[in-house]
Amino acid sequence: MESSSSALEELTLESVKAEIYSRNNPTLTPVDIELHAEVVFRILELKKKHNAVILGHNYMEPLVFGLSEQGEQGDSLALSMSAAQAESDFIIFNGVRFMAETAKVLNPSKRVLIADKSAGCSLADDFGAEDVRILKEKYPGVPVMIYINSYADAKAECDVCCTSANAEQIAMDMPGDELIFVPDLFFAQNLERVLDGKKKILYPGKQNNAKGAVCEVHEKFSKEDIIAIRESFGISEENPNAMMYVHWECKPEVLQEADYYGSTTQIRNDIARRVEGGNLEKAFIASECELTSNLMEEFPSVEFATACSVRCNHMAKISLNKIKPILEAIDSGADLSQWEVVLSDSTIKKASKPIEKMLSLSS
Numbered sequence: 001m002e003s004s005s006s007a008l009e010e011l012t013l014e015s016v017k018a019e020i021y022s023r024n025n026p027t028l029t030p031v032d033i034e035l036h037a038e039v040v041f042r043i044l045e046l047k048k049k050h051n052a053v054i055l056g057h058n059y060m061e062p063l064v065f066g067l068s069e070q071g072e073q074g075d076s077l078a079l080s081m082s083a084a085q086a087e088s089d090f091i092i093f094n095g096v097r098f099m100a101e102t103a104k105v106l107n108p109s110k111r112v113l114i115a116d117k118s119a120g121c122s123l124a125d126d127f128g129a130e131d132v133r134i135l136k137e138k139y140p141g142v143p144v145m146i147y148i149n150s151y152a153d154a155k156a157e158c159d160v161c162c163t164s165a166n167a168e169q170i171a172m173d174m175p176g177d178e179l180i181f182v183p184d185l186f187f188a189q190n191l192e193r194v195l196d197g198k199k200k201i202l203y204p205g206k207q208n209n210a211k212g213a214v215c216e217v218h219e220k221f222s223k224e225d226i227i228a229i230r231e232s233f234g235i236s237e238e239n240p241n242a243m244m245y246v247h248w249e250c251k252p253e254v255l256q257e258a259d260y261y262g263s264t265t266q267i268r269n270d271i272a273r274r275v276e277g278g279n280l281e282k283a284f285i286a287s288e289c290e291l292t293s294n295l296m297e298e299f300p301s302v303e304f305a306t307a308c309s310v311r312c313n314h315m316a317k318i319s320l321n322k323i324k325p326i327l328e329a330i331d332s333g334a335d336l337s338q339w340e341v342v343l344s345d346s347t348i349k350k351a352s353k354p355i356e357k358m359l360s361l362s363s
């Protein structure tokens, strides 16, 4: 996707507006564009002036997502890598708080800022360091792999991190026949099925009383939803040019109904491959709504079914009107503490080990 900022040589309100129109995102109405162009312009102007990095998760609404350049957009893994390499003094993270924490752990000398610190995540909020310690006591010596959707203090207790794009590979790279996976209960079951006995996956609730968590967004999809959407939109299993995509965080029975399942980036890349080969006409993505909004812009030749009403309320807290004051505060030299992610040196040191291990294993 051509981003708002990369396409602009001379930044003016008119050029910003023209660029947003030229994106042809079907979810952006002229009213949206006219109402928000000025704030987008101001953010991009200050971004450029202060050489700030704005990282944008795929689940951001299109106008927020477009504040980030191509190399600044992506899912958790891609954004972790971008955060680690960022040279700017300021990293504005348009995603949820655990992601901003990961950026801080990977690049501690930079000031990492998030538009709303209360942007949480049901996976990270419902599972903490103490929950990891309970499992480690129950299964002493067994390595612990934690999903990146967790806070730094929980990561600090673990051996390695993973995302949905690399979990299978990293699980196999860890020593021993057993592995503790936390905290996502559906992800754990999906991983267990994919590994097919090659490694024993221990997770919260499996022959133990430990507490786990689920993604409150992806858990909303049921097998019946997938079957109904297939029928309504003609995404039948027999149609080779129609695809039902399902995210790893969905329930196992939902994954089993998919034509393709994977991480956000894997789904995006599969769409790109099929579009390039001329064999994708229709698709549905069982994931967060704004992912589809952004993919509709990137792949206009595909008819995306928009039956989705599943929005992550945490991601939705990050808005243009909350991002602009951060840049204005940078510009005026005002206090940034209401947006700044702060972690202790010891948490950064301990949490960096599992994240660095993941990056080394997945590079």
Ligand code: SF4
Pocket (backbone or CB within 6 Å): 096, 120, 121, 122, 123, 124, 149, 215, 216, 217, 218, 288, 312, 313, 314, 315
């Ligand atoms: S979509 Fe799910 S996993 Fe992602 S931030 Fe929202 S609650 Fe967390």
